[in-house]
Amino acid sequence: MNRYSPRTLALEVVMIAVAAVFAFPVYVLVNLAVRAPSDTSSPIAPTSSPTLGNFAGAWREAGLGGALINSVVVTAASVLIVLVVSSLAAYPLARSAARWSRGTFLLIMLGLVLPFQLASLPLYQTVRDLGLLGSVWSLVLFYSGLQVPFTTFLYVGFLRALPRDFEDAAQLDGATPLSTYRYVILPMLKPITVTALVLNAVSVWNDFFTPLLYLSGSTQQTVPVAIAGFVGQYVSDWNLIFAALLISIVPVLAVYLALQRHIINGFAGGLKG
Amino acid sequence: MQGRRHAPPWWFTLPALLLFAFVVLLPSARGLHYAVTDWDGLNPDFTVVGLDNFTAMADDPDAFGAVRHTLVVAVAITVLQNGLGLLLALGVNSAIKSRDVLRVLLFAPAMIAQIVTAYLWRNLLGPDGAVNSALGAIGLGGLRRDWLGDPDLALWMIVLVVVWQYAGYSMVIFLAGLQSVPKEIYEAAAIDGTGPVRRFWSIIRPLLAPALTINLMLSIIGGLKLFDQVYAMTGGGPGHATDTISTLIYKEAFTLGEFGYSIALAVVLTVIVAVASGAQYTVLSRGERAAS
Numbered sequence: 001m002n003r004y005s006p007r008t009l010a011l012e013v014v015m016i017a018v019a020a021v022f023a024f025p026v027y028v029l030v031n032l033a034v035r036a037p038s039d040t041s042s043p044i045a046p047t048s049s050p051t052l053g054n055f056a057g058a059w060r061e062a063g064l065g066g067a068l069i070n071s072v073v074v075t076a077a078s079v080l081i082v083l084v085v086s087s088l089a090a091y092p093l094a095r096s097a098a099r100w101s102r103g104t105f106l107l108i109m110l111g112l113v114l115p116f117q118l119a120s121l122p123l124y125q126t127v128r129d130l131g132l133l134g135s136v137w138s139l140v141l142f143y144s145g146l147q148v149p150f151t152t153f154l155y156v157g158f159l160r161a162l163p164r165d166f167e168d169a170a171q172l173d174g175a176t177p178l179s180t181y182r183y184v185i186l187p188m189l190k191p192i193t194v195t196a197l198v199l200n201a202v203s204v205w206n207d208f209f210t211p212l213l214y215l216s217g218s219t220q221q222t223v224p225v226a227i228a229g230f231v232g233q234y235v236s237d238w239n240l241i242f243a244a245l246l247i248s249i250v251p252v253l254a255v256y257l258a259l260q261r262h263i264i265n266g267f268a269g270g271l272k273g
Numbered sequence: 274m275q276g277r278r279h280a281p282p283w284w285f286t287l288p289a290l291l292l293f294a295f296v297v298l299l300p301s302a303r304g305l306h307y308a309v310t311d312w313d314g315l316n317p318d319f320t321v322v323g324l325d326n327f328t329a330m331a332d333d334p335d336a337f338g339a340v341r342h343t344l345v346v347a348v349a350i351t352v353l354q355n356g357l358g359l360l361l362a363l364g365v366n367s368a369i370k371s372r373d374v375l376r377v378l379l380f381a382p383a384m385i386a387q388i389v390t391a392y393l394w395r396n397l398l399g400p401d402g403a404v405n406s407a408l409g410a411i412g413l414g415g416l417r418r419d420w421l422g423d424p425d426l427a428l429w430m431i432v433l434v435v436v437w438q439y440a441g442y443s444m445v446i447f448l449a450g451l452q453s454v455p456k457e458i459y460e461a462a463a464i465d466g467t468g469p470v471r472r473f474w475s476i477i478r479p480l481l482a483p484a485l486t487i488n489l490m491l492s493i494i495g496g497l498k499l500f501d502q503v504y505a506m507t508g509g510g511p512g513h514a515t516d517t518i519s520t521l522i523y524k525e526a527f528t529l530g531e532f533g534y535s536i537a538l539a540v541v542l543t544v545i546v547a548v549a550s551g552a553q554y555t556v557l558s559r560g561e562r563a564a565s
Contacts, residue, residue, distance in 0.1 A: 015375055018364075019371075089286040118543050126300070208387065227389060
């Protein structure tokens with residue numbers, strides 16, 4: 001089977017046509033981002049004399065430099081914290097059959113169903129009372145807790161499927177639980193850690209609702225908030241807006257293209273659990 | 274059995290539990306309390322008003338509309354995104370030469386921030402946007418319109434954008450399911466002369482059940498919580514034609530200062546998400562058992 005038949009050729013043509021439709025918005029995005037504001041021809045007509053001026057303007061006006069740094073800090077710190085606390089918690093949750101363990105697991109899994117709006121509005125008040133509004137550290141705190149259920153879920157599922165032989169051997173050799181976690185469990189968790197890292201990083205990096213609440217009106221902004229502010233300000237200057245959108249997409253797409261094989265497999269594999 | 278084996282200590286769960294409790298659990302519980310008050314978000318003095326916020330919802334056409342839009346959008350996204358995702362997965366799982374490139378390309382939109390793709394599409398769907406230009410270029414100029422300005426169409430345009438962004442995501446999960454089908458089964462079926470439809474229905478479909486469960490859960494929960502796309506593309510308008518529960522929650526809290534009412538809406542959203550995912554989980558896990 002799987003020979004390249006006329007039927008396969010027909011499928012190939014159809015699939016490439018579908019992909020072209022999917023890619024059409026990206027073509028328009030790039031096309032308009034390199035177009036001078038004076039050029040008012042159709043948005044689908046290829047730009048005759050492309051310019052990079054919009055990018056310089058968007059970079060300056062949208063404050064994307066600072067926003068990128070904030071986004072990197074928030075994403076890196078939140079993801080690091082959530083990976084450490086979730087993998088640590090997953091170890092007893094996956095290995096102990098005691099009642100407290102099952103109860104704790106169910107309690108944490110409750111977080112998968114609760115919509116973040118329910119928690120983030122009351123938390124807004126706490127963050128304000130702590131004087132953390134407008135600070136990216138409020139976001140690090142928020143994501144570190146918010147991402148615990150999903151990450152713990154991934155780790156527990158993965159760990160339950162692993163044999164106990166290595167950790168039993170380590171314990172017989174006199175290893176403490178903490179050093180067993182550090183030197184036996186953590187290395188075994190590496191594949192799911194990569195998946196969890198990517199999934200968490202994507203959702204933290206792209207989140208808009210929470211930074212909109214906690215950072216609005218401040219000078220500290222993440223990329224999605226900076227973009228929204230910029231669009232609001234330059235509402236009709238779409239060449240400039242598209243340049244800003246493109247700048248914000250490039251880091252994500254660069255990471256994606258570099259890791260795509262891994263990301264696509266990990267997404268599917270990690271979610272299959 | 275190994276009597277010497279001791280379970281790892283309970284306090285390993287403590288850091289995760291404290292963070293989760295501080296950020297999710299306790300605020301959610303406080304939310305349940307605020308939902309029965311008239312709190313404005315600022316004033317430390319507020320009174321408990323019982324179920325007034327919920328009965329007010331029954332008389333609020335905006336709240337009714339938002340609930341309706343949320344359900345319509347969630348169902349439409351779930352059906353279209355997974356239908357298209359499955360077709361794409363079957364396509365890129367075939368012997369076509371471009372399949373590796375197509376997988377990378379079709380999944381790429383899922384990596385981009387929703388707020389960014391939403392602003393992109395807001396322009397594309399505008400009166401002078403690329404969609405209207407493209408329609409004119411292929412001789413369908415009669416279909417040109419202000420896609421987001423039309424109250425009957427705007428909600429569907431939001432659905433379209435979500436499906437465009439996440440069909441590749443569904444595709445990847447279905448693809449993982451398809452690749453768990455052993456090659457020998459395909460080959461045996463091909464030798465037996467089993468047609469593609471029969472092959473799909475009796476061999477592939479049962480093995481796709483776990484992927485389908487995950488995909489349906491993700492898309493329905495994502496659809497029910499929809500915020501970014503609406504905020505960026507229409508702001509809930511024209512009028513309230515595209516307001517979802519999430520955008521109404523935001524407006525009530527931060528532009529109208531109705532925190533109590535807003536959180537009551539969040540409670541309604543919580544109940545809808547819990548019921549939808551609980552029902553779905555029950556039905557699908559029964560289906561998965563039947564299929565295996």
